[in-house]
Amino acid sequence: MNDNTYAGSSLVTTWIQAAATTILTGDHKSCTWTPDINLIEKTAGAATHKSFIPNVKSGVVTFNANMQGGTNSGGTATYSTISRGNIGTLIIQPEGTASGKPKITIPAISQGAAYSWPYNDVVEVTANFQQNGAESEGTS
Amino acid sequence: MNEISLSIYSTLSAATALTSLLAGTASIYHIQAPDNATLPYVVFSTQAGGDENQTPIRRKNIVLFVRGYSAVSAAAAGSIDAQIDTLLHGKSLTITGWNNFWLAREQDLENIDNQSSTEKVWMAGGLYRARFGKTS
Numbered sequence: 001m002n003d004n005t006y007a008g009s010s011l012v013t014t015w016i017q018a019a020a021t022t023i024l025t026g027d028h029k030s031c032t033w034t035p036d037i038n039l040i041e042k043t044a045g046a047a048t049h050k051s052f053i054p055n056v057k058s059g060v061v062t063f064n065a066n067m068q069g070g071t072n073s074g075g076t077a078t079y080s081t082i083s084r085g086n087i088g089t090l091i092i093q094p095e096g097t098a099s100g101k102p103k104i105t106i107p108a109i110s111q112g113a114a115y116s117w118p119y120n121d122v123v124e125v126t127a128n129f130q131q132n133g134a135e136s137e138g139t140s
Numbered sequence: 141m142n143e144i145s146l147s148i149y150s151t152l153s154a155a156t157a158l159t160s161l162l163a164g165t166a167s168i169y170h171i172q173a174p175d176n177a178t179l180p181y182v183v184f185s186t187q188a189g190g191d192e193n194q195t196p197i198r199r200k201n202i203v204l205f206v207r208g209y210s211a212v213s214a215a216a217a218g219s220i221d222a223q224i225d226t227l228l229h230g231k232s233l234t235i236t237g238w239n240n241f242w243l244a245r246e247q248d249l250e251n252i253d254n255q256s257s258t259e260k261v262w263m264a265g266g267l268y269r270a271r272f273g274k275t276s
Contacts, residue, residue, distance in 0.1 A: 009196060027195045066195055120244070122271075 017088030084112035107133035207265020221264035
């Protein structure tokens with residue numbers, strides 16, 4: 001059996017909104033897309049186990065990176081484009097941008113960038129996005 | 141990494157408060173002092189570490205062992221170590237192509253070498269963690 005596993009080092013994540021298109025990746029440490037679905041509980045009567053009706057779908061994306069100093073790319077130049085409430089589209093390309101590679105397009109609302117400034121370690125930024133509509137999974 | 145070694149050497153050798161305690165302004169050696177080198181002197185080396193491989197940007201996280209040797213006393217070796225500490229702890233090395241964003245002393249070390257001639261050589265130094273990010 002062939003081993004087709006791959007590492008996340010090829011990931012390219014792009015945030016498209018009215019003011020700019022920004023490639024977030026460059027100094028990223030992780031990017032997580034967590035799909036979600038509302039469930040309507042229909043457990044009733046003498047049921048011994050819960051049961052549900054699948055309802056509307058959603059999801060969240062969490063992007064974590066090392067912060068660059070100053071107004072450089074990877075610094076405020078990048079993260080000013082994901083201020084709270086910005087509406088746009090996230091494109092996640094896990095294996096890079098080559099033709100035929102997976103491409104996930106997610107309409108999203110930025111929930112802002114959360115910063116961490118530890119005394120003895122690298123400054124990190126975590127950006128959270130709330131999915132805002134149906135995603136599409138295709139290829140580059 | 142040659143760039144880091146060159147940077148440490150130039151940082152230490154440019155400090156007259158340190159070199160005035162040594163046998164000469166060039167009494168700073170990488171890995172090991174030459175045979176019969178005149179004491180006192182400083183030796184530095186990489187103790188551990190390497191690439192972090194956490195992000196696409198290349199980063200190094202290494203531990204440097206920088207120490208002074210004296211044939212006079214432990215206190216004399218300690219004075220050399222104190223000057224090294226002043227030059228490195230919380231400071232930033234200038235390295236072509238790299239950004240040294242963290243440099244801090246983590247451990248203090250001292251030792252004595254008993255020479256075959258019954259003379260003694262005192263060592264005092266420390267382990268310094270250095271983290272670098274590639275800039276070009």
